[in-house]
Amino acid sequence: MTRLAFIGGGNMARSLIGGLLKTGVPTGAIRVAEPQAGAREALGREFGVAAYAENPLAVADADVVVLAVKPQVMPAIRDGLRDALQRQRPLLISIAAGVRLDQLERWFGALPIVRCMPNTPALIGAGATGLVANARVSPPQRAQAQHILDAVGLTRWIDDERLMDTVTALSGSGPAYFFALVEALEDAAVAQGLPRETARALAVQTCLGAGRMLSEGGEAPGELRRRVTSPNGTTQAALESFAADGLGRIVARAVAAAARRGEELAAELDKTA
Numbered sequence: 001m002t003r004l005a006f007i008g009g010g011n012m013a014r015s016l017i018g019g020l021l022k023t024g025v026p027t028g029a030i031r032v033a034e035p036q037a038g039a040r041e042a043l044g045r046e047f048g049v050a051a052y053a054e055n056p057l058a059v060a061d062a063d064v065v066v067l068a069v070k071p072q073v074m075p076a077i078r079d080g081l082r083d084a085l086q087r088q089r090p091l092l093i094s095i096a097a098g099v100r101l102d103q104l105e106r107w108f109g110a111l112p113i114v115r116c117m118p119n120t121p122a123l124i125g126a127g128a129t130g131l132v133a134n135a136r137v138s139p140p141q142r143a144q145a146q147h148i149l150d151a152v153g154l155t156r157w158i159d160d161e162r163l164m165d166t167v168t169a170l171s172g173s174g175p176a177y178f179f180a181l182v183e184a185l186e187d188a189a190v191a192q193g194l195p196r197e198t199a200r201a202l203a204v205q206t207c208l209g210a211g212r213m214l215s216e217g218g219e220a221p222g223e224l225r226r227r228v229t230s231p232n233g234t235t236q237a238a239l240e241s242f243a244a245d246g247l248g249r250i251v252a253r254a255v256a257a258a259a260r261r262g263e264e265l266a267a268e269l270d271k272t273a
């Protein structure tokens with residue numbers, strides 16, 4: 001049994017823990033370090049996992065340690081964790097946006113480290129994760145990291161670490177883009193007079209249906225789009241409006257802003273290191 005420790009028991013740790021438990025990982029295999037008493041209590045109540053106030057207590061005996069704190073919290077945890085990690089020498093997995101492998105090595109010492117970027121749909125087993133490993137990660141540890149993230153969705157190894165900020169901007173933040181689009185669709189339909197409950201139900205089911213066609217049908221997004229778009233019909237009118245407003249440019253700028261923010265997060269941490 002692989003023993004897992006999570007440092008930080010917030011949104012993402014909960015998504016990963018929930019997904020892992022659904023795949024049959026026993027509750028006894030997971031420990032979480034979380035400073036907030038209310039959050040610790042909720043972790044025990046909802047997932048049945050052991051939660052500790054002190055980070056080193058969660059790390060004792062762990063084969064894999066997942067750093068699931070905000071990037072800005074890294075400076076606060078590194079001194080307290082370094083010795084415990086060096087004693088235990090687990091596989092270290094970081095999910096923090098922006099934080100680079102060389103920074104993690106500098107803070108926590110020479111360890112096998114996988115930097116990855118999952119997303120919140122991991123909670124329902126529909127996550128998407130990009131991973132990159134440092135040179136100390138052995139082939140079995142690489143498989144171990146992939147196994148953990150495979151348990152909560154799709155995984156892809158990324159060869160060039162610089163592209164992890166792109167992965168973050170695409171699939172890490174991506175669920176929020178689709179949620180925002182559903183919110184906007186719902187509001188637009190309500191503005192035209194549809195009851196909100198009906199608007200939300202139709203928008204959500206449309207998102208689900210489109211997502212399932214994309215993932216299950218094997219057809220390219222462009223082909224699926226063309227099949228909805230009758231010549232001179234309603235969809236064409238909407239897509240022409242999107243194009244006139246520069247949808248492609250709007251999305252490209254947003255993804256660039258997210259990737260840039262990832263780089264900035266790392267640079268801000270370099271200043272505090």
Ligand SMILES: NC(=O)C1=CN([C@@H]2O[C@H](COP(=O)(O)OP(=O)(O)OC[C@H]3O[C@@H](n4cnc5c(N)ncnc54)[C@H](O)[C@@H]3O)[C@@H](O)[C@H]2O)C=CC1
Nearest residue numbers: 008009010011012013068069070071095096097118119120
């Ligand atoms: N939310 C998302 O969709 C995604 C987030 N991430 C990354 O995951 C990481 C965590 O993000 P969230 O779960 O959204 O944040 P969160 O704020 O929900 O969770 C972080 C947890 O860390 C705890 N914490 C604070 N100080 C601590 C300390 N000194 N020691 C141990 N735990 C401490 C907090 O109490 C909190 O429960 C971030 O680095 C983020 O970049 C990655 C992929 C997706």
Ligand SMILES: O=C(O)[C@@H]1CCC=N1
Nearest residue numbers: 096097168172173174
């Ligand atoms: O917004 C963030 O910084 C994190 C990383 C990806 C999703 N949430």
